[in-house]
Amino acid sequence: MEKEFIPRITSFVCKWCTYTGADLAGTSRLQYPTSIILLKVLCSSRIDPVFLIKSYLKGADGVLIGGCHPGDCHYETGNYHTRRRFKILTEIFSTLGLPKERLRLSWISASEGPKFAQVSNEFTDKIENLGPNNARENMFL
Amino acid sequence: MNKVIKIENGTKQGVLNFLEHLITTDKISGVLTLRKINEKGICDYGFISDAKELKFADPFAPVMPINAAQTLSSLTPTTKPIAAIIKPCELRGFVERVKRVQGSMKNVLLISYTCGGVLPLNTFQGDGSEKIIADYYNAISKGETPGSIRPTCKACEYFVPMMADITIPLLGNSESESECSLIMNSEFAIQISKEFQCEIITSELDSKIIDKVLAVRISEKEKLYNKTKVTKDGLDELVNIFGKCVGCHGCSRVCPICYCVMCDFESHNFDYNIEIFETELEQKGALRLPPDTVFFQIGRLAHMSFSCVGCGQCEDVCPANIPVATIFKKVGEATAGLFDYIPGKDLEEAIPVMIFKEEEFEEIGK
Structure with a gap:
């Protein structure tokens, strides 16, 4: 029997919005897949694009960034910088022919528990369709 | 005049x-x-x-x-x-x-x-x-x-x-x-x-x-871009190209943009210790040594490609003859192009990652 593919999605989430949103999803007893592995950071702008590259090359099937909506950053402008860096990274991925659809950035506020669950479900579905990340098996990396 | x-x-x-x-x-x-x-x-x-x-x-x-x-x-x-x-x-x-x-x-x-x-x-x-x-x-x-x-x-x-x-x-x-x-x-x-x-x-x-x-x-x-086909075939082609890399980091040492005294990629942040080796071996059954050569290059692209002036020094010093400069020039053009930025054109023009506009790239974050 073929082993069932359960994606692993490394998710970097900001403490003030998305992580609290995930908490809300939990306390509201909303279902979201176990594929989401949360890593809490103080601000989404703390995420060096290198973290995403490392995650991808080490075999994460998807990489998710969660942050506050533009204008709502706890540190005022952090997420605007995140947005630029994310855009630069996806541009690098598409120029090099790497699968940029494995990267996702979503703005999820502390009150958006249902949105967190929805994003998790959507992104997991998408990754399931894409299949496993072949970098995980690549022993020449 | x-x-x-x-x-x-x-x-x-x-x-x-x-x-x-x-x-x-x-x-x-x-x-x-x-x-x-x-x-x-x-x-x-x-x-x-x-x-x-x-x-x-x-x-x-x-x-x-x-x-x-x-x-x-x-x-x-x-x-x-x-x-x-x-x-x-x-x-x-x-x-x-x-x-x-x-x-x-x-x-x-x-x-x-x-x-x-x-x-x-x-x-x-x-x-x-x-x-x-x-x-x-x-x-x-x-x-x-x-x-x-x-x-x-x-x-x-x-x-x-x-x-x-x-x-x-x-x-x-x-x-x-x-x-x-x-x-x-x-x-x-x-x-x-x-x-x-x-x-x-x-x-x-x-x-x-x-x-x-x-x-x-x-x-x-x-x-030149057509000759270096890196931009079409994704990860496998990157592995082919950087498979020759000896991991000397000479390309970043001679780069006019890479000024960091302590490069992030040479710091303990990305050190391999025995546990990491063991975990990876368990997963893959084999490992490349020195590790992380593709990671180093993509990481450097993320850090400085938008400022790449295309001088070609990195490619010239590469002991393994990897077309580093061509890759950086091509990717740099794409990333700087997002902001209509020409590296070194004007001192008043801020580095793209140092500034932002409130209304831009609104398709991101949905």
């Missing part, structure tokens, strides 16, 4: 006369320029403060022993004015470094010229390079692209200096053997050269030659 100093002498000799005047009249304390080490023509960069030593200077030698942006930024800020004769890409690299507070434009008389490209280090510094160099000068005086220059130089569109105080027309200048013109672009240049006895006219670069060279360079660029 700009003020132009005309000197009845060959371009090289004319520039040296001008510099001699600036040094002996104490206008500048010295000049950063390429020098000839020996009769074979091997060159290095040197800072000359005694006018007598100018006889060793060879400011237009088609070679880049290091990217002068690195040296120049370590010489600044200075209390007394200095001059520097550098190539357009080195100048752009310097501007990018100044934006990163690694140097200062103050008190630096930046002299640059329309550049015909440089020869790879091993061609220039090797035996029998005399003929190649003679052919090179012959080609650029006609405005042609010499066949022996670096691949990225052949594909370079920014051969006209930006932000230079003084521009010297060299490329396509058939009279460079008999006369020398210095185009003054800034008030600083005009002030500092006030006492120099010479003919002054108003003129500018010949746009016909510029357009002709530009057309050739653009078509060469397309050819």
Whole structure:
């Protein structure tokens, strides 16, 4: 029997919005897949694009960034910088022919528990369709 | 139209006369320029403060022993004015470094010229390079692209200096053997050269030659990108290309943009310890050593590609002949293009990752 593919999605989430949103999803007893592995950071702008590259090359099937909506950053402008860096990274991925659809950035506020669950479900579905990340098996990396 | 100093002498000799005047009249304390080490023509960069030593200077030698942006930024800020004769890409690299507070434009008389490209280090510094160099000068005086220059130089569109105080027309200048013109672009240049006895006219670069060279360079660029097929085949092709990498990090050491004293990729952040090795082996059954060569390159792209000036130094020093510069140039064009950013064009233009607009890329974050 073929082993069932359960994606692993490394998710970097900001403490003030998305992580609290995930908490809300939990306390509201909303279902979201176990594929989401949360890593809490103080601000989404703390995420060096290198973290995403490392995650991808080490075999994460998807990489998710969660942050506050533009204008709502706890540190005022952090997420605007995140947005630029994310855009630069996806541009690098598409120029090099790497699968940029494995990267996702979503703005999820502390009150958006249902949105967190929805994003998790959507992104997991998408990754399931894409299949496993072949970098995980690549022993020449 | 700009003020132009005309000197009845060959371009090289004319520039040296001008510099001699600036040094002996104490206008500048010295000049950063390429020098000839020996009769074979091997060159290095040197800072000359005694006018007598100018006889060793060879400011237009088609070679880049290091990217002068690195040296120049370590010489600044200075209390007394200095001059520097550098190539357009080195100048752009310097501007990018100044934006990163690694140097200062103050008190630096930046002299640059329309550049015909440089020869790879091993061609220039090797035996029998005399003929190649003679052919090179012959080609650029006609405005042609010499066949022996670096691949990225052949594909370079920014051969006209930006932000230079003084521009010297060299490329396509058939009279460079008999006369020398210095185009003054800034008030600083005009002030500092006030006492120099010479003919002054108003003129500018010949746009016909510029357009002709530009057309050739653009078509060469397309050819180069097609040859390096990295951009189509994704991860497998990257593994093929960087599979040769010896992990020396020389490409970042010589890069004018990579200024970090402690590179993130050489820090303990990305160290491999025995647990990481064991976990990876359990997963894959085999490992590449040294690890993370592809990661290093993509990571560096994320950190600095939008500021890449395409000088080609990384590719030239690569012991494994990996087309690093071509990849960086291509990706850099894409990432800088997102913000209509041209690295080193304008000191006032902020580095893309240092600023933001509230309303941009609104498709992201849904």
